[in-house]
Amino acid sequence: MNDTRLIDIATALGISVTTVSKALKGYTDVSETTRAKVLEMVTSMNYKPNVNAVNLRTNETKTIGVIIPTMVHHFFSSVLNGILDEAENREYLVIILQSNEKYELEKKQIALLLQKRVDGILISLSNETDDFSHINEAIKKNTPVVLFDKIAKLVNCSKVVINDRKAAYDAVTYLIEKGYKKIAHFRGSYTPQNSIDRFLGYKKALEDHNIPYDPSLVYLCDHNADFEDGYANAQKLVNDHKDVDAVFAVTDLVAIGIIKYLNEIQIKIPEQIAVFGFSNWFMSTVISPKLTTIDQPGYDIGQRAASILINEIAQIKEHLPVTHQTIELPTHIIERESTLRS
Amino acid sequence: MNDTRLIDIATALGISVTTVSKALKGYTDVSETTRAKVLEMVTSMNYKPNVNAVNLRTNETKTIGVIIPTMVHHFFSSVLNGILDEAENREYLVIILQSNEKYELEKKQIALLLQKRVDGILISLSNETDDFSHINEAIKKNTPVVLFDKIAKLVNCSKVVINDRKAAYDAVTYLIEKGYKKIAHFRGSYTPQNSIDRFLGYKKALEDHNIPYDPSLVYLCDHNADFEDGYANAQKLVNDHKDVDAVFAVTDLVAIGIIKYLNEIQIKIPEQIAVFGFSNWFMSTVISPKLTTIDQPGYDIGQRAASILINEIAQIKEHLPVTHQTIELPTHIIERESTLRS
DNA sequence: TTATTCGTCGAAAACGTTTTCGGTAAAATC
């Protein structure tokens, strides 16, 4: 522990810690000559401030906390990538926690982050979460929160999302315009807003094109909205409805599960059944047939969310009024083989 | 900022901060009755210690730093998953940084973590890294380091790896025993140890089975050992060598690139060319044909590495001698369609 | 000349803990 402290360079220079500190913090009441001497000594003695002491004194940590449902997921790791890049640029560190889609864990982790005195929190809500008091508590404690992806509209804070409803609407409209008549939807669980919105977009698109909405065509993928869900429900679908000609899935993973099952029982995609995914996960370009999907800009979501959060942290520090914003990032359809009838 | 402090519950109880602190830290020189009163007041006033003050006083942060080359990668996100779980169990927080495979960035990030006074560092080296002085500096500063996955044998610290050489040897031996005669290898770049080891395992397996090693059958995937690398080199391969009947790829991503190209030009897998991957990435079960690969236990690697690191942190704190260990996690072959000739 | 401003510096308090050390009263020992 050969860490040099303020007092070490002060004694080396025969001046006080006060002056050294001021020289480093840009105070005007220190002469240019002594400031130069301090700066020189700082580099030669390799001085690094003790962040714990700084944190205690200034009551900020230059650290933000991130809570995501799961790390092992292309979308969320892309978001994290964006967050980490923005944080690095703005000189913030990021602490990452996984809620594993559990409300209780998420709540505990918010408390943990507050106790660790992070300067702000980024969070994508767990599927279980339908009570938001833990979020509000953070806000009440003057720790800004930015919600992304899986948000709660009721919470009074900034949010970064895509317009799931519009994206889903566009997807289903695309299918209808391609001539698909009987379109099933594999939806996510009931609580997360994006799952609800995608379902509503699906429904609205049908209605706007005079196709009656048939609830029996909607399959619930509430396990984890993953591969297995798609695979299992695809089995049910082909049993229940012989005449379905397209499926809009809540997620690429679900879509891939569907494709896998349809491939196995030799149902041709898209000739017999078309499949439309959501997220533009990397592997959607690799399976056969390649998956038509919605591009969900994970990196941008993370980067924007982190940027907004850090801005709000600065505003709070300056005692400026902070106005919350909701950013909607654009999505677009990526057309590939799984919906392209020749 | 209604945070209650030690002094608040002390005055509320009419005792000193010293006694309150001692009551909470389990000192014996405080009566059970006052301890009970303190505990009660702590919960009723919702006291949480100010970590910055604690950190300053105790000179530890209960935080570990993690540096990985990239986040958006199934293997690394699995590792992180293991790290986060272990850290959560042991009540450590984790700060994550991405080196983007850049040595300079990695070096800067090590310095940053040291300045932030993390209690320990987990790192998987970037491909560029061939100088290890930044790692040694951390160790010299009494901050334990555990290397995982992409390690440097020369550095004197604990390591968690798989035996890449043996795993590759097993893979190629498997191919040979299945009757494949001319086996190509798509290798990773020259610096990372695991890339070298997989290549050496490939070569050794050939030699041990009396198959002459042919350097022209080895293709370098040094872009990022990713999808594009496999795809591009697969083109070269089928041009150069008409009679190759199997490829052992350094990574599932590369293997998937190969499969994609072979599928496109209608070369049958495995009938004409078999493909063997490495990592058991999730998507290897989803493409067709399903990919035979090596199971690389990412979660376990992360969990074990974090566990060892936290143990070493504890040992250093107790001034016990710490003995470094190198853990080799077992791998095994996952046989799927891409090598299974009927 | 005296009064005021300016430029430069340092003492000291504060942030909220933890821990050492000594002190006092009651209980136990002689």
Added chain:
DNA sequence: GATTTTACCGAAAACGTTTTCGACGAATAA
């Protein structure tokens, strides 16, 4: 009854910064 032990408590220093406030000499203004 005198001494020692035990049980319990608190004063104070320390961790390394940041920031307020006042001080002092020199330069300027009156």
